[in-house]
Amino acid sequence: MRSLILGFASASLLLAAGVAQEGVRWWSHIQVLADDKMEGRNTGSDGHRRAAQFVAGEFEHAGLKPAGTSGYFQPVKFDVRTIDEPASNLALERDGKATPLELGEEASFNLRADLAARVDAQAVFVGHGLVIPESNLDELAGLDLKGKIAVYINGGPSSIPSALKAHYSSVGERWKAFQKAGVIGMAAIANPKSMDIPWDRAKLARLNPAMSLADKKLVDTEGMQFLITVNPANAEKIFAASGHTFGEMLRLADADQPLPHFPLNIGFRANVKLNHSQTESPNVVAVRPGSDPRLKSQYVVFSAHLDHLGIGQPINGDRIYNGAMDDASGVASLLEIATLMKERNLRLKRSVIFVAVTGEEKGDLGSTYFASNPTVPKKSLVADINMDMYLPLFPLKYLEVQGLAESTLGNDIRAACDKAGVQVQADKEPDRNLFIRSDQYSFVKQGTPALAFKFGYLTGSPEETLTKSWLQERYHAPSDDLNQPVDKTAAAQFNRILLDVGERVANADDRPHWNENSFFRRFADGE
Numbered sequence: 001m002r003s004l005i006l007g008f009a010s011a012s013l014l015l016a017a018g019v020a021q022e023g024v025r026w027w028s029h030i031q032v033l034a035d036d037k038m039e040g041r042n043t044g045s046d047g048h049r050r051a052a053q054f055v056a057g058e059f060e061h062a063g064l065k066p067a068g069t070s071g072y073f074q075p076v077k078f079d080v081r082t083i084d085e086p087a088s089n090l091a092l093e094r095d096g097k098a099t100p101l102e103l104g105e106e107a108s109f110n111l112r113a114d115l116a117a118r119v120d121a122q123a124v125f126v127g128h129g130l131v132i133p134e135s136n137l138d139e140l141a142g143l144d145l146k147g148k149i150a151v152y153i154n155g156g157p158s159s160i161p162s163a164l165k166a167h168y169s170s171v172g173e174r175w176k177a178f179q180k181a182g183v184i185g186m187a188a189i190a191n192p193k194s195m196d197i198p199w200d201r202a203k204l205a206r207l208n209p210a211m212s213l214a215d216k217k218l219v220d221t222e223g224m225q226f227l228i229t230v231n232p233a234n235a236e237k238i239f240a241a242s243g244h245t246f247g248e249m250l251r252l253a254d255a256d257q258p259l260p261h262f263p264l265n266i267g268f269r270a271n272v273k274l275n276h277s278q279t280e281s282p283n284v285v286a287v288r289p290g291s292d293p294r295l296k297s298q299y300v301v302f303s304a305h306l307d308h309l310g311i312g313q314p315i316n317g318d319r320i321y322n323g324a325m326d327d328a329s330g331v332a333s334l335l336e337i338a339t340l341m342k343e344r345n346l347r348l349k350r351s352v353i354f355v356a357v358t359g360e361e362k363g364d365l366g367s368t369y370f371a372s373n374p375t376v377p378k379k380s381l382v383a384d385i386n387m388d389m390y391l392p393l394f395p396l397k398y399l400e401v402q403g404l405a406e407s408t409l410g411n412d413i414r415a416a417c418d419k420a421g422v423q424v425q426a427d428k429e430p431d432r433n434l435f436i437r438s439d440q441y442s443f444v445k446q447g448t449p450a451l452a453f454k455f456g457y458l459t460g461s462p463e464e465t466l467t468k469s470w471l472q473e474r475y476h477a478p479s480d481d482l483n484q485p486v487d488k489t490a491a492a493q494f495n496r497i498l499l500d501v502g503e504r505v506a507n508a509d510d511r512p513h514w515n516e517n518s519f520f521r522r523f524a525d526g527e
């Protein structure tokens with residue numbers, strides 16, 4: 001009895017030592033990827049290319065085969081835009097009188113779209129600007145929007161399921177509905193309650209290069225002439241001629257009441273000078289071939305984004321946006337999961353693809369390209385398991401999963417978490433639209449069931465405070481670097497759970513499928 005207990009104790013100690021070592025190894029990849037030498041891995045930069053070479057080398061060490069179009073690489077072409085801000089301006093027009101809006105302070109042009117050089121158009125407030133047929137919601141109904149600019153507040157009714165709302169809140173889906181109504185551009189106002197990044201920091205990114213895929217078929221903002229983000233602290237003046245106030249709109253939104261829709265009786269006048277160029281940047285793609293003669297032609301995808309924001313506006317004297325958590329952490333997990341498969345000599349029936357995508361920070365562009373032009377037949381991709389900034393800042397007790405209720409992958413992650421003694425949580429903050437805010441969504445739109453993750457916590461807990469202050473202080477800031485406290489052992493536990501999910505999916509008799517009642521099922525035609 002005694003020796004048995006001792007035996008058990010030493011085995012679990014060994015296990016604990018193993019996971020701690022794995023955590024140190026996981027961090028060692030981040031030390032390379034988030035080093036100042038990688039210069040923040042901006043899409044198209046030399047720093048990103050060096051990081052891509054490193055990842056390809058590590059894929060090779062882990063025994064993975066090249067699965068790009070050129071060895072481990074799948075080059076992707078991008079159109080690049082920067083703004084010449086001194087030669088650009090924005091004004092509010094009321095009764096023929098123009099009042100300038102200070103760029104950066106009051107509003108910023110968003111170069112995600114190829115903006116028109118000159119725009120002069122009336123503005124209409126469209127509430128949250130949502131058109132969701134499944135929820136019988138059409139916030140554009142009955143409005144005259146021809147040639148107008150639609151102004152909206154991010155968010156939407158809490159009665160609408162979060163994944164559905166997230167989908168229709170995406171720029172591409174919004175623009176489809178707006179364009180159909182005759183809208184020529186849009187102005188988004190963030191609800192201060194759900195702003196991840198304080199305006200003072202968010203405004204710095206407006207001077208960074210923006211990109212879209214050079215392949216026009218894959219661009220979701222075609223025809224958009226005007227796109228701005230408005231500082232909510234200065235939004236009141238946009239409502240000044242409408243008979244309503246922004247404060248009133250926010251109160252309604254925060255009380256989950258429907259928002260009214262009305263002409264703002266003001267116009268936006270914009271002159272925009274853009275500089276255009278082109279660049280190329282690779283996705284890094286590798287495969288661990290499956291062992292089953294029939295199932296090996298199906299692929300489970302693990303994805304994470306290698307790009308970050310590069311070198312930008314300095315904060316506290318630091319210009320390098322290292323992106324240690326965003327998303328060197330996810331790429332390090334890719335490398336760890338591949339390495340664990342090799343170390344454990346796993347025989348998996350299906351093949352597993354590991355892809356470190358580029359262009360995520362520019363709008364999920366590398367994953368859009370890969371999911372639309374996969375290097376294996378599209379229908380053979382059975383699942384995407386995406387890891388982006390999952391924030392292992394404390395021990396792993398709760399794992400928040402996006403896409404949990406959408407497909408049979410929800411059962412796999414539940415089973416893996418159960419086994420690891422970790423509790424699964426659904427999306428707690430639907431207004432942050434996390435389901436569409438990373439690369440898993442590119443796969444979802446092509447019909448592939450997907451999951452994404454965050455370290456979870458209970459509301460009001462110290463872990464919530466840690467996560468929220470991380471977002472306030474380090475998210476998309478140069479301080480997301482190697483000098484920050486991270487729970488490496490918890491990250492290793494996360495990696496093991498995802499390895500377990502991958503194993504379950506790769507070895508299951510049936511490929512994963514969308515749940516009967518999932519909205520996203522529609523993208524999987526012919527399934």
Ligand SMILES: [Zn+2]
Binds near residue numbers: 326361476
């Ligand atoms: Zn990011």
